[in-house]
Amino acid sequence: MPVAAAVPGLLAALETHGAAVLQAPPGTGKTTLVPLALAAGRGRVVVAEPRRVAARAAAARMAALLGEPVGGTVGYAVRGDRRVGPATRVEVVTTGLLLRRLLRDPELPGVSVLLLDEVHERQLDADLVLAFALQTRELLREDLRLVAASATLDVPRLAGLLAAPVVTASAPVHPLDVRWCPPARPVRPPEGLRVDPALLDHVAGLVRRALGERDGDVLVFLPGTGEIRALEGRLAGAVPDVDVVPLHGRRSAAEQDAALRPGPRRRVVLATAVAESSLTVPGVRVVVDAGLARVPHFDHARGLGGLDTVRVSRAGADQRAGRAAREAPGTVYRAWSPAEHALLSPHTAPEVLTADLTGFALLCAGWGDVADLPLLDAPPPGPLAAAREALHRLGALSDGALTPLGRRMADVGLHPRLARALLEGADRVGRRTAAEVVALLSEDGGPGAGDDLLARWRAADRERWPQWRREVDRLLAALPADAGARAGAGTPRDLAAGLVVALAHPERVARRRSEDGTAYATAGGTGLELAPGSGLRGSPWLAVAVADRAPGRAAARVRTAAPLEEDTARAVVGxxxxxxxxxxxxxxxxxxxxxxxxxxxxxxxxxxxxxxxxxxxxxxxxxxxxxxxxxxxxxxxxxxxxxxxxxxxxxxxxxxxxxxxxxxxxxxxxxxxxxxxxxxxxxxxxxxxxxxxxxxxxxxxxxxxxxPLDLPVPSGRRVALDYTDPAAPVLALKLQEAFGWTATPRLVEGRVPVVLHLLSPAGRPLAVTADLASFWRTVYPSVRAENRGRYAKHPWPQDPLSAVPTARTTRAARGSG
Known part of the structure; x- marks a missing residue:
């Protein structure tokens, strides 16, 4: 494997610095060969992978290289499944599992090396486990060796955070033929979880084209399981003598492992981003990339989380394309143009900037002050504060510190909301009932459809859904021994589901607000609506587990909910x-x-x-x-x-x-x-x-x-002042009333000059001045010339300074004399 040439440099870097950044493109063997090399001379090695399927596949590949079964020298541990033994030297775990181990015992006794794989994906758990590991090395375990493996991340920045050298492995040189294949007609951009069916039609056409033009298996990248099912339907019967194999996180471990083994016939593997990195899908010579990805988002104002469909980043597209040339020359068919490619974001946005931070805040509260954590990107203050407030409402935090309930929640291995629902639900509705409902909420897919959680529960029970049953068993094992001891006589199933959901999402307890029974308002202040034809229509109260709001819509759409009684709503929410x-x-x-x-x-x-x-x-x-x-x-x-x-x-x-x-x-x-x-x-x-x-x-x-309210003027009258502009009060009087007046009046001990509005005999403005002496000398002659004919009955003396001020006509002034 190409990474073998970099192993001596990696071992030397660990010897001198205790940490290193391993930059190794896909296909170099960093996930399989490096852990074995580290374990050869350094005791127990723990490898952290962001996904369960990658953790199991990496362990299986390493065990196969040693000619051993999994559980011997190489083992793995993922949620609900652990295969290790006394002789295990390399254990592959998920980042979420490693986080909980660090919380329980930050010293990681017995572990010599931590290898954090795929840190470039910038998942929330991966960022946090890197920060925890760095603090463990700094404060508790100077002897703990740390390797951060990345394919596409900004390596100098990562190396600066670790204060460690970069060791680089070269990729195998297999030619890659990039084919740009945009749709013939424009397709609508993705919105929320919606993908234009025309794009899926186009991708199906590219798959058929690739099968006709190239040899080997075809790996198709799609954003989610819905699109995988849709493409399966489009390809059914259209690709004879070819097996269509789905690969995504909702499939069982056996189904995922089978998808990673060569088949007896040519295969088309329909995968989500789970196949972007860490995994080698053997036999693949062709990649068809729809160019879309699903990323988490969280509406902090409404408390609604979910997934958005976005364009893949350039780094992600390169990762996907590289799958075609891992074992031999390959071809990638990209469903977009070179011009569109140039506009793609260079890297995927870190989850810490977009995702729900409730779980992040819970783990940080159990570890220490988030401000002291060596994170690649700090969490935004507003969303972090919202997450902490949510934990206070759930009873996990008190005055910023973990409560006893919060400590148990952090150890369950669930989102904090589901952990609280499991732990408190066990005492209210019984251990198994709480575990069954929480397992439904934590495992996507499965039998049953629509938004009615009760209907899904009945379908899962009736069809004995294996993935759900395994999760139920795991949750029962995770519950404290005394959990459920205070549960009363069995709570009816129709009421238990709503109660457990309400414990997880108290702010999403909702009451009907429309006569047609489709519109609801939640305790958190969010408007909700049911889908047309929903079986929940008309329920007076609902406990809503999942809802999302499409851009431009005022109300969120209910995706999963259960009926609720008002008394239960009162008891849970308060x-x-x-x-x-x-x-x-x-x-x-x-x-x-x-x-x-x-x-x-x-x-x-x-x-x-x-x-x-x-x-x-x-x-x-x-x-x-x-x-x-x-x-x-x-x-x-x-x-x-x-x-x-x-x-x-x-x-x-x-x-x-x-x-x-x-x-x-x-x-x-x-x-x-x-x-x-x-x-x-x-x-x-x-x-x-x-x-x-x-x-x-x-x-x-x-x-x-x-x-003053008014001022005396030369004519003998008192004229009111206008203080509309406090800095320049106005005194409006007829021009003839100001004859002989040379000193402009001032107010407030001489600090504020009065602005004189000199008016015509008809009361129309003739001039505005704050300097009477200048006005008489420079402006009055022209005013006199323009107005003496128009107002002939009024005095217009040549020398206004010596004239008698008056508000009357010339004749009236003579008569009074």
Whole structure:
């Protein structure tokens, strides 16, 4: 194997640094030859693989190289299945299993070397096991050797995290013929779990073409099991003398192992991303790649998780193509164009940035502070906080630390929600019943279809679904010996399923909200809808296990749920009774019974607390605006004049702006607010007195002096000031009333100039000035020339500084003399 040439360098790096990054492309033997070489001189080696099928296949391949059965020198351990013995030197485990071992005993006694395979996939468990292993080496086991094996990751970054050298193995040189085969007509891009059937038709055509053009088995990459089933149907009867073999994580161990062995006839292997790395599917000379992948996503706002169908990354496409040339020259048929290939993302996004972090947060809480973990990418703060909050609701965390229930949940080997449902469900409905329901929720596929969990449960029991039964046995073994001791007489199956689901997802307990029985609202505040024809239609209450929301839709679609009784919903979620005082145009005071976001009942409160009323009214005014209060002319004038003084002198003049008055409403209008019960009451409040009370002394006594309501003008009248712009108050008067006036008035101890609006005898604007002396000298002559003919009855003297100011006509002025 090509990796053999790199083994001496790897052993030397471990000897001098204790850690190393092994960069080895697919097909070099890093998963099989390297662990055996490490075990030859360094004791027990544990190899971590991201998938169960890869762990079993790697162990089988190594055992075959030694001519031994699995369980001898080489063994494996995956969820629900372990084959090791006293002589085992190499144990292949899943990353999830290794995480739980590290939590139970971080020192990993007896283990000499950890080899973390396929770290480039950036799965959440793989990132976390790398961080835990690094801290174990740093704090507890300096002698523990660590190898991180990667095919496509940013190797210098990984080496920097490990503070270790990079050892590189070259790939075997087998020619690879890349054929670009986009569909003849455009296909719709994937959305959620939906893939355009036209793309699957095109992929089926590529498979038939490949069988006719090339020898050897064909490996087809599809995003999920639904697409595998759809392609099986399209190929049935169309490829004679060829076996069509599915390969994905939902198949039994025996079926997966069979797919990895050569068949008696030519084969078409339909695989998910499980075949991208770690595995060698013997006999494959051709790869047909649909170009799609499924990645986890989580809607943190609604608490809904699921999978999205996305375009494969360039690194993933290279991994897939390499499967065709692992053993000999090969060919890859790509269902896209070179131009589309150039637009693909270089690498798959790390799961820590997109996935549900509840399990991640639980494991971190059992290990230490996540901020101290040497992670390739830190978890986003918002989703991490949401995950911790979910763990608090599940009873796994208290004040940030694991509770006894949380410690048991971390050890079960399930998502924290399912772990809680198993552990607490055993005490409520019995061990086996809880295990059977949780096994249904943790194992996808199986008999039965639709969204009714009870129907699936009956079908699994009736058909004795092997994969489900094995998981049930594993969960029963994982339960503490005393679990279920407090369970009462048997809970009916129709009620038990909903109770267990509610324990896992209390925020998804849902109540019917539409007359047709298809729309529901959850305790977490999310809207749900049932699929047309659902057998759950009309159920008053549901416990929803799986739901997803398509882009652009307001409600999420229920995928798996069970009927629930209201009493069970109340017991699991908990009911909160609170007095609520709010504003909807009037004060509404009620005593409300709520189950999460669901309102169960409400009755009026006759005498609500005055403080709560004041707060509710204040919030209503903030929401709708100050126009709900009656600010008469005097109050508006007061606010404007104070604003003028504040603009000129600052504190202690108060801020009476809309924004500040709204923000501090209970402070200056508190007592009157307590008596409000309606919009009409609010409009009758004496706002002027309340606002005037905000003025400090002695400023309040000087307001009329500093910012008067009006000013005397040369004609003898007093003219009101306009404070609309507090920094530039306006005095509007007829031009003739300003004759002889040379000093522009100023306010607030001379700090604020008044802007004069000089008007025509008809009250129309003629000029605006804050410098009268300049106006008379430079502007008045042109104003006089333009207006003396139009307003001939009014004085327009050549020398306005010596003229008598007047608001009257020339004739009236003479008559009065």
């Amino acid at each position: 009911v909160r009774v609170a007095d609520e005082v709010g504003w909807d145009g009037d004060v509404r005071a009620r005593r409300v019974e709520r189950l999460g976001a669901l309102e169960l009942s409400a009755r009026p409160l006759a005498d609500p607390p005055a403080g709560a009323v004041a707060a509710a009214v204040a919030e209503g005014v903030r929401r709708e605006g100050l126009h709900l209060l009656t600010f008469g002319a005097a109050a508006r004038s007061l606010r404007a004049r104070v604003a003028c003084c504040r603009a000129a002198q600052g504190d202690p003049w108060p801020d009476l702006s809309d924004e500040h008055l709204l923000a501090t409403l209970p402070d200056w209008l508190g007592v009157p607010l307590a008596g409000v019960r309606s919009r009409r009451d609010l409009a009758r409040i004496d706002v002027l007195t309340a606002v005037r009370a905000l003025l400090p002394w002695p400023q309040a006594g000087r307001l009329d002096e500093l910012a």
